[in-house]
Amino acid sequence: MAFTLYSLLQAALLCVNAIAVLHEERFLKNIGWGTDQGIGGFGEEPGIKSQLMNLIRSVRTVMRVPLIIVNSVAIVLLLLFG
Amino acid sequence: MLPTLALNSWQSSCLSLISAGITASKRRIPVSQPGMADPHQLFDDTSSAQSRGYRAQQAASGLGYPATSTLPQAAFLADPVSNMAMAYGSSLAAQGKELVDKNIDRFIPVTKLKYYFAVDTVYVGKKLGLLVFPYLHQDWEVQYQQDTPVAPRFDVNAPDLYIPAMAFITYILVAGLALGTQDRFSPDLLGLQASSALAWLALEVVAILLSLYLVTVNTDLTTIDLVAFLGYKYVGMIGGVLMGLLFGKMGYYLVLGWCCVSIFVFMIRTLRLKILAQAAAEGVPVRGARNQLRMYLTMAVAAAQPLLMYWLTFHLVR
Numbered sequence: 001m002a003f004t005l006y007s008l009l010q011a012a013l014l015c016v017n018a019i020a021v022l023h024e025e026r027f028l029k030n031i032g033w034g035t036d037q038g039i040g041g042f043g044e045e046p047g048i049k050s051q052l053m054n055l056i057r058s059v060r061t062v063m064r065v066p067l068i069i070v071n072s073v074a075i076v077l078l079l080l081f082g
Numbered sequence: 083m084l085p086t087l088a089l090n091s092w093q094s095s096c097l098s099l100i101s102a103g104i105t106a107s108k109r110r111i112p113v114s115q116p117g118m119a120d121p122h123q124l125f126d127d128t129s130s131a132q133s134r135g136y137r138a139q140q141a142a143s144g145l146g147y148p149a150t151s152t153l154p155q156a157a158f159l160a161d162p163v164s165n166m167a168m169a170y171g172s173s174l175a176a177q178g179k180e181l182v183d184k185n186i187d188r189f190i191p192v193t194k195l196k197y198y199f200a201v202d203t204v205y206v207g208k209k210l211g212l213l214v215f216p217y218l219h220q221d222w223e224v225q226y227q228q229d230t231p232v233a234p235r236f237d238v239n240a241p242d243l244y245i246p247a248m249a250f251i252t253y254i255l256v257a258g259l260a261l262g263t264q265d266r267f268s269p270d271l272l273g274l275q276a277s278s279a280l281a282w283l284a285l286e287v288v289a290i291l292l293s294l295y296l297v298t299v300n301t302d303l304t305t306i307d308l309v310a311f312l313g314y315k316y317v318g319m320i321g322g323v324l325m326g327l328l329f330g331k332m333g334y335y336l337v338l339g340w341c342c343v344s345i346f347v348f349m350i351r352t353l354r355l356k357i358l359a360q361a362a363a364e365g366v367p368v369r370g371a372r373n374q375l376r377m378y379l380t381m382a383v384a385a386a387q388p389l390l391m392y393w394l395t396f397h398l399v400r
Contacts (some may be wrong), residue, residue: 004277008284051296 012073019059028056079082173242191306198243198306200233208238209245213317216348222355239352243306247312250279260398263327279316279394286294286312286390288382294357295373303356311352315345315387319395326399334399335353342388349384 005065033049037059046054103139186192204375224239225232234242257275285375287308294301318341326334 003281003286004274008281010234037263041194046298048296051298 013070015021016059016063016067017071019056020063022056023058025058028053104293129140152330173369195243197231197233198241198310200235201242201244202235205235205238205242206245209234209242210317212238213314213348214321214344216344217352219351220262222351224355241307241310243313244309246310246316249316252275252320253279253323256320256327257398260323260327282394283309283312283388286386293379293382297379299357299374299379301356303353307356309348311349311386312390314348315391318342318345319391322383323395324330324392326395331399334395338391338395342391345387345391347386350380353383 011039022028024034033056035053227239231237231240234240234244249294254272254276258267258272261271287305290308290312294303306361318338321341322334322338325337357380358373
């Protein structure tokens with residue numbers, strides 16, 4: 001049962017990377033998850049799908065630069081220490 | 083290979099480094115032998131202007147060479163340059179401590195954390211009883227006092243961090259005990275257990291926060307509240323493992339089953355007030371998809387507790 005904090009960090013990094021590579025124009029629009037298609041009127045309940053789309057868009061915007069740094073650090077560490 | 087608890091130990095060591103520099107003088111007194119040749123050195127140790135390196139050297143020399151090396155140290159002490167250096171070092175340490183105290187509030191909300199530790203013995207006793215037997219408790223509302231929740235000392239329904247923290251540490255110790263009775267113990271296994279439990283806790287908190295965001299629940303459930311509620315299951319885990327050590331598998335399953343059901347009821351009754359809308363919490367039947375989603379979320383959070391309680395303890399009881 002080796003579920004350690006380190007493996008949690010690795011898994012989190014991989015998940016955020018996965019969200020960051022979802023391209024807006026080539027992919028999300030084709031499955032109907034583009035952000036210009038979802039947000040409807042100003043009703044009080046956004047719904048799960050539009051919340052998810054907002055989350056994906058904000059993660060992609062916010063984490064673009066930090067991910068570059070963290071990925072480079074992870075690559076160097078994994079190359080050095082295995 | 084990164085150590086498993088690297089984050090926690092690094093943070094705590096950084097924080098204690100600055101403040102320990104000033105109070106380290108108190109630790110060195112018992113180390114020096116009382117029968118040292120120069121009693122003048124013992125009294126100099128008590129001033130906070132001493133640097134740690136100097137005292138480490140003196141303590142080491144005091145243990146091994148009581149007579150020969152005190153004279154050079156007296157000359158070292160009387161030198162005005164070294165006096166100035168020690169004064170400068172102590173002022174640096176004081177400045178560093180101030181800096182840490184000023185900036186610590188940005189990373190760890192110290193004042194908010196103090197609220198969760200404002201407990202007393204009566205509260206802890208009542209809360210532990212509530213965790214094991216929540217069926218007779220009627221009123222689960224947290225009392226408010228001018229928009230801020232009342233401290234846990236005055237209201238048994240308020241969440242606290244004392245019980246989860248103590249229960250977590252006790253769980254690690256009991257896990258070590260259980261492993262020791264089966265001849266499977268080694269010190270790094272303790273760190274592995276602690277790291278694993280912390281990782282599951284972090285995963286739970288992230289999953290619940292994510293689902294609360296997706297379901298757009300307007301709740302005053304803060305992250306620290308959530309950590310407190312999720313930490314209450316360690317109490318049941320400790321009970322189960324201890325009974326398993328005393329009475330074998332039968333005792334383990336009985337006590338763990340009882341604690342699982344209790345935690346399930348406790349979580350549902352506590353979270354219902356925080357997550358569900360006010361009308362639904364009073365027993366009015368839910369209508370609309372939104373309230374139903376919230377109910378499912380509450381049930382899922384409550385159902386995850388017994389599962390995790392079993393998963394984290396079954397390998398300890400053979």
